[in-house]
Amino acid sequence: MFTDLSPLILIHFITACYAIVAGAAIFLMQKGTATHRAIGASYIVAMFVTVASVVPVEATVMPIMGTRFGFFHVFVVVGFVSLTFGIRAILKWRSTRDAEWLRAHQIHLAYSYAGLLMAGFSQMATNPRWLVVSPFETMTQFWIAFAAVNALIYAIAIFLIQTRLAKGDPMRWYRGGDAARS
Template sequence: MFHSPIGLVHLVSALLAMVAGAVVLLNRKGSPLHKRIGYLYVAAMLAVNATAFFIYRVTGHFGVFHWFALVSLASMAGGMVPVLVRKHISGWIYWHYYFMSWSVVGLYAAFWAETFTRVLPMSRFWPAVVVATAGTMMLGTVLIRRNAAHLLPVRLPKAAG
């Protein structure tokens, strides 16, 4: 099942990131639990992305999944930089929320791709990855938009006059 120690680290880190990402997304934001589990998620994702650059089993060369690892790193940077310099960025919470939420959605989309490499022949692999990724992204869009409502400023009705 494991092709190398790097593959094992990649798998364990990805599973840890999937659990941590779900916990962060499903619990109250800004709490000490959110922060601790969030940093665990970031650490696990750094391991996932770092090990991804050493895995070439699917294509034999630097390919689409390696590019997605770069996108994942950019997404995490987009979510963490505003947190780290929040005193200098107005609306930092929006940047953090959207980038980190999309980071988790991307991780789940990658899960489907990795799963399909194990169970499908290559002739069915790419269509299945496209459909599963599109479905994951659509569900992610709905959940991210629904949960973002608590971040939006409350608009008070104008006074009659």
Template sequence: MSATAVFHTALGALALVTGAVVLARPKGGPWHRVVGRVYVVSMVVLCLASFGLRDSTPLFRGFGGFHVAAIVSLVTVSAGAWSAWRGGRTQRAGWLPWHYMWMAWSYIGLVMATGGHVARPIDLAFRDAGLSANVAVWLSVAVVWGLPPLVGRWWIARRLAAWDALGARLAPGSVPA
């Protein structure tokens, strides 16, 4: 494994951990901002480092699906960070749902990309369980690329509905997990 691949993998692990912690814990306050910034920086550097890796797919000649995912991730994490920065600085109403949605989708994309790196072992595990090759491939695709956006969409809708229901009872700058 190249040094770039090791660096990329370490940043991915850091982003997975910090993103999960930020999504699971109460929002707002200095702790949220510090860990959130670690997540954003690790995601941006992770995505940029991915361009130092070459996809083995001959069709793309070094540029592949993971690079497309890196571009999408750069957009989502940047939009999430921008909405918080702009909303927090200008006290613009309605910035919080946008910040949450963009950041949550950036994390879902990270989970999907990580799953893409482990799809083959999942496929092999299904085959070892006695499933046919076709069924194993489709099940691994469903687990890796189908389940995260389904669960993520449900989670985001649930969080936004809960915040909306709390509405005026929220103290400025504090939002539950």
């Protein structure tokens, strides 16, 4: 299953798998702790490696205007921007202690994680390599599966982000005093 993967795709796969586990751990743990910061930093690094490692890979689906870049490379840009905004927001929060910067950090990284899950589950739902599906007979079937998986994950992400992160005090997940030491 993995023997024919290029080194870049193998790096992409390994760091994405790590980021899925690290991201889940971050969402489940208390925020503002040393553990949260350490795992969060490793998530950021893993995600940057994940997105950077796929940039040089030639598109196999929907190349853009005859280049080696394709439709799915657009998501690399989205992932990079989401991570960058999330990092910028936490740095701003650390210098200003303005709760809205903390909220922005939480929201951007939640969308980063949602995008990671969308990419991973899309691969599982559309790529026969992962032994979840049989090869599609038509591109229409491929795109329906792709759209359905992504729409479901995105809808769940929007619901959770809007009901859990976008409202209320962004400090509510912090243990007393840990946030002040960040």
